[in-house]
Amino acid sequence: AAGAARGAALQESLLIAGSSFNMKRCRLITKPTAGKSSIVKGPVLYWMSRDQRVQDNWGLVYSQELANKHGVPLLVAFTLVPKFLDATWRQYSFMMSGLQEVEKELLKLKIPFHLLLGKAQSCLPPFIAKESVSVVVCDFSPLRVSLGWVKETGAELDKIKVPLVQVDAHNIVPVWLASDKQEYAARTLRNKIHKFLPEFLTEFPLVTLHTHNSKLTMKSTNWIKAKESLEVDMTVSEVSWATPGTNAGLKVLDDFCTKRLKFFAAQRNDPNKDSLSNLSPWFHFGQVGVQRAILKVKSYSSKHSESVSAYIEEAVVRRELADNFCYYNPHYDSISGAAQWAQDTLKAHKKDKREYIYTQEQFESSSTHDPLWNAAQLQMVQEGKMHGFLRMYWAKKILEWTSSPEEGLRIAIYLNDKYEIDGRDPNGYVGKEIIIIIIMCIFEQL
Numbered sequence: 214a215a216g217a218a219r220g221a222a223l224q225e226s227l228l229i230a231g232s233s234f235n236m237k238r239c240r241l242i243t244k245p246t247a248g249k250s251s252i253v254k255g256p257v258l259y260w261m262s263r264d265q266r267v268q269d270n271w272g273l274v275y276s277q278e279l280a281n282k283h284g285v286p287l288l289v290a291f292t293l294v295p296k297f298l299d300a301t302w303r304q305y306s307f308m309m310s311g312l313q314e315v316e317k318e319l320l321k322l323k324i325p326f327h328l329l330l331g332k333a334q335s336c337l338p339p340f341i342a343k344e345s346v347s348v349v350v351c352d353f354s355p356l357r358v359s360l361g362w363v364k365e366t367g368a369e370l371d372k373i374k375v376p377l378v379q380v381d382a383h384n385i386v387p388v389w390l391a392s393d394k395q396e397y398a399a400r401t402l403r404n405k406i407h408k409f410l411p412e413f414l415t416e417f418p419l420v421t422l423h424t425h426n427s428k429l430t431m432k433s434t435n436w437i438k439a440k441e442s443l444e445v446d447m448t449v450s451e452v453s454w455a456t457p458g459t460n461a462g463l464k465v466l467d468d469f470c471t472k473r474l475k476f477f478a479a480q481r482n483d484p485n486k487d488s489l490s491n492l493s494p495w496f497h498f499g500q501v502g503v504q505r506a507i508l509k510v511k512s513y514s515s516k517h518s519e520s521v522s523a524y525i526e527e528a529v530v531r532r533e534l535a536d537n538f539c540y541y542n543p544h545y546d547s548i549s550g551a552a553q554w555a556q557d558t559l560k561a562h563k564k565d566k567r568e569y570i571y572t573q574e575q576f577e578s579s580s581t582h583d584p585l586w587n588a589a590q591l592q593m594v595q596e597g598k599m600h601g602f603l604r605m606y607w608a609k610k611i612l613e614w615t616s617s618p619e620e621g622l623r624i625a626i627y628l629n630d631k632y633e634i635d636g637r638d639p640n641g642y643v644g645k646e647i648i649i650i651i652i653m654c655i656f657e658q659l
């Protein structure tokens with residue numbers, strides 16, 4: 214259905230021609246017959262969710278080109294939910310500071326930003342009616358909750374015949390185009406992604422002053438009221454090492470390219486070395502586009518070719534594999550989502566004797582017998598991050614020290630989602646999938 218909706222089904226009025234925007238990044242979510250008429254008369258609305266930035270955002274590029282084609286206003290809305298998985302104030306504050314920067318940047322371009330409180334399916338339809346919006350453009354996330362928002366909002370928009378177009382603004386190659394099925398290994402996806410890179414790894418056109426917005430009034434958001442609407446754990450504090458927002462994220466990217474990239478190939482698995490990009494918080498909230506990072510890192514190819522290839526492998530192939538896994542596997546966050554052979558082995562070793570068994574509270578308060586594990590957990594609680602290589606050790610041990618793999622996975626996801634600034638991301642769920650497999654190998658050797 215995804216493929217069928219793409220391209221051919223997009224109405225003439227939604228097509229952008231003669232531009233560097235590739236229509237293959239889009240697909241129509243509502244029924245192809247939707248649309249009051251083929252002529253777009255009211256504003257185009259970009260419903261921002263995963264990709265929380267102004268520039269380097271294919272969702273906003275498309276929205277503006279569409280608005281310009283029809284000579285209509287352009288609006289941006291973000292729907293703020295009171296809670297999201299196990300996120301706390303740590304992640305919400307990072308996200309909301311970034312959104313405040315988005316609002317200011319949009320203001321300079323005369324594009325109004327609206328923060329709506331509640332789920333998209335409840336707060337977008339009345340907003341769309343009030344503003345006489347003609348077309349809604351949304352971004353893409355493969356997580357169950359995000360897919361649910363899009364599906365339910367699409368159903369509401371179908372009723373009022375307003376088309377909803379989705380743009381994969383996060384992946385370089387749109388997830389539904391890279392592959393139409395779950396890929397089981399990086400090796401199978403790698404070739405497919407690389408085949409598409411020349412077509413999709415292109416420079417972004419700028420989002421510019423929106424001239425058709427001259428009659429709109431620009432109201433600023435009440436961020437205090439927004440904070441009050443949250444129902445999250447406020448005791449998990451903000452982190453000091455990562456400054457939220459696109460500008461700060463782009464500085465980290467710059468530092469990575471000039472200082473750390475040269476060590477990336479040789480030292481990325483050494484937790485004692487500072488050779489990583491550290492960009493995952495900004496990637497997770499879409500404050501920095503992965504495509505921008507790749508374009509910039511690639512410009513260092515002649516200087517550090519090995520590091521550049523290693524970074525592309527991790528930031529493109531592994532990351533897009535994670536989106537593929539979550540999109541095509543509805544059980545991405547449970548043991549039933551693991552490969553059958555993995556589940557069978559886990560079952561066969563269910564009764565294996567475990568030397569240590571800890572509760573969620575013991576794990577959370579770093580109270581295991583193992584100083585390395587406790588230190589990794591403490592770093593995550595205090596700083597909201599853990600070195601990727603140490604993360605493997607951390608998660609493997611949780612699975613080893615709990616009564617069942619289901620319990621281990623549940624605790625690992627709970628801790629990761631609560632404390633990591635970049636938790637609640639496809640990348641994290643796939644990390645655990647890999648760990649399940651590693652754990653199996655350990656059990657096999659017992």
Ligand code: FO1
Nearest residue numbers: 262263292293294297300304354356637638
């Ligand atoms: N997306 C939204 O559209 N609205 C929210 O209120 C929201 C809260 C939120 C909190 C923590 C977090 O890690 C992500 C959050 N997201 C929210 C979703 C996010 O932007 C991504 O789409 C997914 O996490 C997938 O990476």
